[in-house]
Amino acid sequence: xxxxxxxxxxxxxxxxxxxxxxxxxxxxxxxxxxxxxxxxxxxxxxxxxxxxxxxxxxxxxxxxxxxxxxxxxxxxxxxxxxxxxxxxxxxxxxxxxxxxxxxxxxxxxxxxxxxxxxxxxxxxxxxxxxxxxxxxxxxxxxxxxxxxxxxxxxxxxxxxxxxxxxxxxxxxxxxxxxxxxxxxxxxxxxxxxxxxxxxxxxxxxxxxxxxxxxxxxxxxxxxxxxxxxx
Numbered sequence: 001x002x003x004x005x006x007x008x009x010x011x012x013x014x015x016x017x018x019x020x021x022x023x024x025x026x027x028x029x030x031x032x033x034x035x036x037x038x039x040x041x042x043x044x045x046x047x048x049x050x051x052x053x054x055x056x057x058x059x060x061x062x063x064x065x066x067x068x069x070x071x072x073x074x075x076x077x078x079x080x081x082x083x084x085x086x087x088x089x090x091x092x093x094x095x096x097x098x099x100x101x102x103x104x105x106x107x108x109x110x111x112x113x114x115x116x117x118x119x120x121x122x123x124x125x126x127x128x129x130x131x132x133x134x135x136x137x138x139x140x141x142x143x144x145x146x147x148x149x150x151x152x153x154x155x156x157x158x159x160x161x162x163x164x165x166x167x168x169x170x171x172x173x174x175x176x177x178x179x180x181x182x183x184x185x186x187x188x189x190x191x192x193x194x195x196x197x198x199x200x201x202x203x204x205x206x207x208x209x210x211x212x213x214x215x216x217x218x219x220x221x222x223x224x225x226x227x228x229x230x
Contacts (some may be wrong), residue, residue, distance in 0.1 A: 001011075002060070005101070006179040007079050007111055007112055008112060008113055009054025009112040009113050009114035009201075009224075010114075010168075010174075010221070010224040010225045010227070010228035011114060011117075011170055011171075011172045011173050011174045011224060011228060012061050012113075012114065012115060012170075012171025012172045012173060013114065013115045013117060013164065013165060013168045013169075013172070013173035013174075014109055014114050014115075014116055014117070014173070014174055014175075014176070014224065015116075015117040015118070015119050015161065015164050015173060015174070015175040015186075015191075016042055016117070016118055016119070016176050016177070017055075017118075017119065017120055017155075017175075017176065017177035017178060017179070017182045017199075018118050018120035018122055018127055018130075018131075018201030019054050019055065019122060019178075019200065020054060020055065020119065020178040020179065020196065020200035020201075021098055021099075021100065021177050021178045021182070021196050021199055022098060022136075022174055023097065023098055023099070023102075023119070023130065023134070024045050024047045024096065024097055024098075024099055024101055025092070025096045025130065026050065026051050026054065026095075026130075026200060027047055027087070027095030027096065028088065028091055028093065028095050028202075029050060029054055029061065029098050030045065030046070030047040030049075030050040030051075031087075031091060031094070031095075032058075032084045032085075032087045032088035032091070032097065033045060033053075033061060033062060033065045033084060034084065034170075035228040036065070036080040036081075036083050036087070036139060037066070037069060037080075038063055038081070038228050039083055040076070040080065041126065042066070042069040042070065043069050045068065045069070046089065048192055049068065051200040051201075052200060052201065053065060053200075054174075054179075054200040055120040055121065055178070055179035055180075055181050055182075055200055055202065056121055056154075056179075056181060057061075057146045057200045058060065058081065058084060058085060058088070058122070058126075059077070059081045059125075060121075062077065062080060062081055063118070065158070066080070073084075076136075078083055082207055085123075086122070086210075088126065089126060092129055092130045092133060093130055093133035093134060094100060096130060096133075096134070097134075098134065099109055099138070099186075099196075099198065099216075099217060100216065101216055101217030101218050102217050103131035104217070105217045105218075105220045105221060106139050108221055109221065110139065114119075115141040115168040115169065116139060116140050116141060117140055117141055117142045117144070117164045117167070117168055118131070118140050118142070118143045119142065119144045119145070119155065119160045119161060119164050119175070119185070120143075120144070120145055120179060121145075121146035121154045121155055122144065122145055122146060122192060123146060123147050124143065124144065124147055124148045125145070125148070126145070127143055128143055128145075130230040131143065137162065141167065141168050142163075142167040142168060144160045144164055144167075148160065148163070149163060154181075155177075155181040155182060155184070155185035156180070156181045156182075156184035156185045156188065157185060157188070158188035159186050160185065161175060161185050161186060161189035161191065162189055165189075172228070173191050174191055174192045174193070174194065174224055174227060174228075175189075175191045175192075175193050175194070176193070176195075176196065176220070177193070177194075177195065177196065177198065177199070178195060178196040178198075178199020178200055178201060178215075179199070179201070179202060179208075180202060180203065180208055182195075183195060183208045183210045184209075186199065192209050192211045192212065192228075193210045193212075193214075193226040194210055194212045194214055194220070194223055194224070194227070195208045195210035195212070195213045195214075196213075196214055196215070197213055197214065197215045198215065198216065206226060211227055212226070212227060
């Protein structure tokens with residue numbers, strides 16, 4: 001990893017997904033899903049069962065959890081979604097931690113002049129709350145949530161990626177994520193994309209179609225450097 005701050009960052013802007021990319025939120029999200037499931041007498045799910053359900057927002061995650069335990073109608077899903085969000089907001093950073101090497105990678109990118117951003121399908125308010133609880137908010141030039149751009153404009157739409165570029169002042173950019181939503185959004189916006197093999201994968205990482213894959217954050221900056229040379 002090149003730490004010399006006199007060497008420019010490989011991209012002017014580096015955007016990151018949140019859940020399964022920057023933060024391992026699986027324990028707290030699984031607890032919130034199980035709170036909703038248990039409140040209506042459904043079987044509880046393991047963290048490993050919940051991980052592939054993460055990435056499309058809380059309602060999408062809960063819908064899959066309900067489907068896995070017997071299904072439900074839209075009215076019940078709406079009610080349980082509110083219940084899940086209330087619980088999650090109160091327990092947002094009990095188990096959640098940055099992945100190993102995240103802070104070092106962010107420090108190096110920032111020292112080399114990159115502007116850093118979060119683009120997540122988590123509600124913006126919850127994204128800001130969890131980043132604040134972990135004292136990470138100030139590291140990012142912008143934080144865009146699944147509701148920031150209005151209904152229907154979360155990833156895989158490229159609109160939040162375009163908004164990231166605008167808020168960060170434009171320039172070259174790359175996007176890092178762990179789900180098909182992340183990679184499709186980045187590619188649709190014309191950005192090189194990096195997939196995290198350690199994230200909450202819904203499918204084999206090779207099937208995401210990213211331009212590169214990393215197995216840990218020690219690989220991120222060398223990977224970005226290679227992508228920038230293409």
